[in-house]
Amino acid sequence: MTDSTAPAPQPSGPAAGTLPSDLRVAVLGARGRMGSEAVQAVRRAEGLQLVAELDHEDSLEALVTAGAQVVVDFTVPSVTEGNVRFAVEHGIHCVVGTTGWDEEGLARTEALLAQHPGVGVLVAPNFSIGAVLAMRFSAQAARFFESVEIVELHHPDKVDAPSGTAARTAALVGEARRAAGVGPSPDATKQDPDGARGAVVDGVHVHSVRLRGLVAHQETLLGNLGEQLTIRHDSFDRISFMTGVVLGVREVVSHPGLTHGLEDYLDLGL
Ligand SMILES: NC(=O)C1=CN([C@@H]2O[C@H](COP(=O)(O)OP(=O)(O)OC[C@H]3O[C@@H](n4cnc5c(N)ncnc54)[C@H](OP(=O)(O)O)[C@@H]3O)[C@@H](O)[C@H]2O)C=CC1
Numbered sequence: 001m002t003d004s005t006a007p008a009p010q011p012s013g014p015a016a017g018t019l020p021s022d023l024r025v026a027v028l029g030a031r032g033r034m035g036s037e038a039v040q041a042v043r044r045a046e047g048l049q050l051v052a053e054l055d056h057e058d059s060l061e062a063l064v065t066a067g068a069q070v071v072v073d074f075t076v077p078s079v080t081e082g083n084v085r086f087a088v089e090h091g092i093h094c095v096v097g098t099t100g101w102d103e104e105g106l107a108r109t110e111a112l113l114a115q116h117p118g119v120g121v122l123v124a125p126n127f128s129i130g131a132v133l134a135m136r137f138s139a140q141a142a143r144f145f146e147s148v149e150i151v152e153l154h155h156p157d158k159v160d161a162p163s164g165t166a167a168r169t170a171a172l173v174g175e176a177r178r179a180a181g182v183g184p185s186p187d188a189t190k191q192d193p194d195g196a197r198g199a200v201v202d203g204v205h206v207h208s209v210r211l212r213g214l215v216a217h218q219e220t221l222l223g224n225l226g227e228q229l230t231i232r233h234d235s236f237d238r239i240s241f242m243t244g245v246v247l248g249v250r251e252v253v254s255h256p257g258l259t260h261g262l263e264d265y266l267d268l269g270l
Pocket residue numbers: 028029030031032033034035054055056057074075076077079096097098099100124125126127128160164241
């Protein structure tokens with residue numbers, strides 16, 4: 001959708017200090033909480049050149065006009081897959097932080113990528129290194145405990161629940177427990193008319209808290225008789241996601257096809 005009163009998108013030529021070989025990067029959702037942080041991170045990063053900052057009133061055609069090689073998407077769940085489709089069809093690699101992706105959307109994107117060999121798409125539910133490790137640790141621990149539940153806590157302006165990170169953690173935990181032949185967490189609840197037990201994702205209960213003052217936080221609670229393990233991660237500031245975003249931009253160009261999760265670009269040594 002275009003708005004003639006809105007400022008035109010900002011395709012920019014080579015800026016002082018950039019080289020012709022710098023990777024040309026555009027940010028979608030550039031005025032949002034994450035997009036604005038990503039704009040600054042790309043500007044700061046050596047070897048990257050910010051060529052467009054787009055928000056919802058801007059046409060995606062501006063990505064092509066600006067000659068973007070990689071697009072970073074921090075928009076809203078309802079539009080992110082369409083943004084990726086446009087980019088892939090124009091040979092532009094994608095680094096996607098927007099949440100709300102389901103298996104069907106990922107499968108459609110994978111099928112599209114098969115028609116565009118050489119193009120890479122990274123969909124990462126969480127770009128902070130601590131959160132990536134917390135997801136991995138949760139999956140590793142899952143089979144050793146009788147009970148597992150996830151609590152995610154976020155700022156109240158977040159539009160989706162459960163968080164993408166919590167949904168991904170639950171999927172990894174569920175998969176690890178199934179692979180190990182571990183049954184569901186014990187739960188005698190027979191009546192829950194108000195949904196007090198939270199959402200159930202891949203057999204794992206997920207509870208979403210929305211509280212002013214928070215940024216992004218998550219606990220995986222694992223229980224056995226007489227003991228509890230808590231795997232907690234806190235993002236106190238959105239700067240925590242930026243190392244991962246810049247890494248994703250640099251790596252996506254050499255990882256054709258679909259990558260789900262930043263961990264595939266990292267050597268976690270686990
Ligand atoms: N993977 C990760 O590590 C992280 C992921 N996220 C996810 O990133 C997403 C964005 O979060 P956040 O920045 O807090 O949200 P915001 O609401 O602050 O930002 C979203 C931005 O996208 C814009 N927008 C909406 N529709 C379009 C469109 N069609 N094209 C381009 N831009 C559009 C909005 O504009 P307007 O307001 O004018 O409509 C807004 O500026 C969420 O899905 C969130 O879960 C967040 C943090 C970390």
